[in-house]
Amino acid sequence: MKNLNLILAGVFFTLAASFGGLLLSGQVQLGQLNRAPAEEGGPLFPAKEPGLAIQGRQVYISLGCVACHTQQVRPAGQGNDIARGWAARPSVARDYILQSQVLIGSHRLGPDLVNYGARVKSDDELHTYLRTSVAGSVMPAYGFLYTQSKDGSFRPTEDAVALVAYLKSLKIDYSSPEAKLKQ
Amino acid sequence: MSQEHSSSRSSVSRIDASVSLPVRLFIISSILWLLVASVLSLIVALKLQVPSFLSDCAWFTYGRLEVLQRNAFIYGWASNALFALNLWIMSSLARFELKSSWLPVLGGLVWNLTLTYGLIQVLLGQLNGFALLEMPKEVAPAMVVAFLFAALWPAVAFARRPTGNVFVSQWYIIGATFVFPVITVVAQLMLLWCPTLGVMQALVHSWFYQNLILLWLGGSALSAIYYFIAKESGRTISAYYLATVGFWTYFLFASWTGPATLLGAPIPVWLQSVGVVAALMMLVPIVITAVNFFGTLAPRSGIAQSWNNTTLRFVLVGTVSFIVSALLSVVFSTRSLNALVRFTEFTQAQEHLAVYSFVSMVIFGAAYYILPRLTGSFWPSAKLVHLHFWASTLGSLLFVVAGLNHGWAAHGRTDFAVSALPGLVAAALLFVGHFAFALNAFGMLTAEEAPSSRRSY
Amino acid sequence: MSDSNNSRPAISGQVASWLGVIAFVAVAIAVIAYAYLAFRSHDGVDADRRVAQKALRADLESKAKGKLTDSGRNADGTYHIPVDAAVALIAAKPEILAKLRQPSTNGGEAPPAPVFTNGNK
Structure with a gap:
């Protein structure tokens, strides 16, 4: 305990142990996940993201939406996420395998968005919400995503269109081998 | 509180003089970052109260400002200050005269310039979603190199100490210093350069985040607690033989607690269970450090004496916060309780307790001890010290209690009522405290050393 | 205090120790990073298998269509x-x-x- 290299080696051992035990073994289990059909012969899920949605994720990240919105629904025994109607089933690891950056988030000042695309009714509704917010909500209006034309109507910028495409692409309304939707 | 005024120093010792330049640089930049972070947390708190405030521009969204605040606080304030603290404590323990002080100075300059560049990029929208790795991916390698230049000198001091003596503070400093570059590089590699698949990213990030908070920040602050409790109370650490066990169990278990922050997330359940077990095992180092600290201070009215000593008063608040925050993490790692408070302000209050009430209060206490010895002059105003202490303590107490209370009350509810007002008041209080601290510190650092203030012991 | 240091070439000594610590950190990072990249390369094997399966399927499909x-x-x-x-x-x-x-x-x-x-x- 008096030698610098011994202490460093010991601390390295503690770090390497947790790295191996948590991350390498996690990699063995999660690193090979593929898309899977909900039932034999069916289409593969999660579905490939539309290109516009991939751009929209960059807007989502760049505006810092992850500070207030999570993208994970916990199982029924842990928290009231499903009871709140955010999704019909808990999110599972397979749902995320196509995402370049996983934004499961850790803080909720607003609703969970993992299944938002299945909840929102139309693009127009979403655009109006983004542009004006609603009274009493902590979420501000994102008016800078829209430009006003001469006749007073609002046109979404490219960012807004991409963001809406991304939000609409967020869906876990399919069964996965790990979590079936209840019929 | 009048400690600094009754005991003056003959002059700056040779050891202190040798590290004076880098330590001053680190402290000055840390205080500047602290002010930046305080202003940002005021704005962020205001935005929760008045959502339309500064919402007309993509630069000032809540998400971006929160990222700026967190990074300025952790990398700007806490890390810079811990560079200074670790270097100073280790030099004085190991009787180390730093010869080539330009190397840590260079490291400090690069660290702060890179951080500034990274934060500007964040403001312009170049960020990613991993907390404390938000800055563009070219920033972290530069910061790691800067870290190697700035922060490895305590290990050099330890390796070259003239006697074979070892004190527990030294282990914590070496461990904390070693952890930071390793976890940062590995997390960068696995998240941004060669990203892992799907939720593995969340797992990697939790490992990085817990190690950063508990080992780099927490480990360095624990070293300072051991040092100042022994030094300022003039007592030997009670049950010192346990300190070794405390050190090793702290490092061993803390680095496994990552998945305990992901309970209910879509990662394998066995990993979550491993995290919970590690979080429970954290009880061992918590109990040992508590025995060390309070066993040393409690007898012979040591607590009351500490209360009258500026440094120890801050350190005492930090120590109590460490114990409380560590115990809270243990209790709320259990699945049923965690499910109630996860994602709420409860977890934010817990984090504030760790990085502010624990780490930052210890840093403040240490600064009140180190700066007079570095500059050979006194703190200009005792009133400002009082103001700083009470504003910081009450501000963080308000933030933590309101957050815990509100987060706890939020379970089972389905709306998103945010208790923004206590947060705003707390942020204002903290800002006042930090401003007082900065005023005092800069008054001291810029004052010409008055010859009359140099009295011998 | 540490006058004993003055008799040695102190600058190079301190910097040498510093470089030693850096070497230690670098080795630690290299070991962990190598472990990750080695484990990750299994993904490559898996991808190869997927490509081979895809080719086999296309082959079978064309034969079956006939x-x-x-x-x-x-x-x-x-x-x-x-x-x-x-x-x-x-x-x-x-x-x-x-x-x-x-x-x-x-x-x-x-x-x-x-x-x-x-x-x-």
Whole structure:
């Protein structure tokens, strides 16, 4: 305990142990996940993201939406996420395998968005919400995503269109081998 | 509180003089970052109260400002200050005269310039979603190199100490210093350069985040607690033989607690269970450090004496916060309780307790001890010290209690009522405290050393 | 205090120790990073296997398609083919099985789903 290299080696051992035990073994289990059909012969899920949605994720990240919105629904025994109607089933690891950056988030000042695309009714509704917010909500209006034309109507910028495409692409309304939707 | 005024120093010792330049640089930049972070947390708190405030521009969204605040606080304030603290404590323990002080100075300059560049990029929208790795991916390698230049000198001091003596503070400093570059590089590699698949990213990030908070920040602050409790109370650490066990169990278990922050997330359940077990095992180092600290201070009215000593008063608040925050993490790692408070302000209050009430209060206490010895002059105003202490303590107490209370009350509810007002008041209080601290510190650092203030012991 | 240091070439000594610590940190990072990259390269093996499977499937599909000839065509538009050919066809396109289970809506004209003619359902 008096030698610098011994202490460093010991601390390295503690770090390497947790790295191996948590991350390498996690990699063995999660690193090979593929898309899977909900039932034999069916289409593969999660579905490939539309290109516009991939751009929209960059807007989502760049505006810092992850500070207030999570993208994970916990199982029924842990928290009231499903009871709140955010999704019909808990999110599972397979749902995320196509995402370049996983934004499961850790803080909720607003609703969970993992299944938002299945909840929102139309693009127009979403655009109006983004542009004006609603009274009493902590979420501000994102008016800078829209430009006003001469006749007073609002046109979404490219960012807004991409963001809406991304939000609409967020869906876990399919069964996965790990979590079936209840019929 | 009048400690600094009754005991003056003959002059700056040779050891202190040798590290004076880098330590001053680190402290000055840390205080500047602290002010930046305080202003940002005021704005962020205001935005929760008045959502339309500064919402007309993509630069000032809540998400971006929160990222700026967190990074300025952790990398700007806490890390810079811990560079200074670790270097100073280790030099004085190991009787180390730093010869080539330009190397840590260079490291400090690069660290702060890179951080500034990274934060500007964040403001312009170049960020990613991993907390404390938000800055563009070219920033972290530069910061790691800067870290190697700035922060490895305590290990050099330890390796070259003239006697074979070892004190527990030294282990914590070496461990904390070693952890930071390793976890940062590995997390960068696995998240941004060669990203892992799907939720593995969340797992990697939790490992990085817990190690950063508990080992780099927490480990360095624990070293300072051991040092100042022994030094300022003039007592030997009670049950010192346990300190070794405390050190090793702290490092061993803390680095496994990552998945305990992901309970209910879509990662394998066995990993979550491993995290919970590690979080429970954290009880061992918590109990040992508590025995060390309070066993040393409690007898012979040591607590009351500490209360009258500026440094120890801050350190005492930090120590109590460490114990409380560590115990809270243990209790709320259990699945049923965690499910109630996860994602709420409860977890934010817990984090504030760790990085502010624990780490930052210890840093403040240490600064009140180190700066007079570095500059050979006194703190200009005792009133400002009082103001700083009470504003910081009450501000963080308000933030933590309101957050815990509100987060706890939020379970089972389905709306998103945010208790923004206590947060705003707390942020204002903290800002006042930090401003007082900065005023005092800069008054001291810029004052010409008055010859009359140099009295011998 | 530390006057003993003055007799040695102190600058190079301190910097040498510093470089030693850096070397230690670098080795630690290299070991952990190598472990990750070594584990990750298994993904490459897996990807190769996926590519090989895809090629095999395309091959099987083209062969199976060749077996759907007009001489095997039933009056209702479906085909009868040997069982082993049907198995190959299903192996190449598993989604055919799902179509088989659905009741045919438009007279069985559109999807040329293979139907076994040897009494199996």
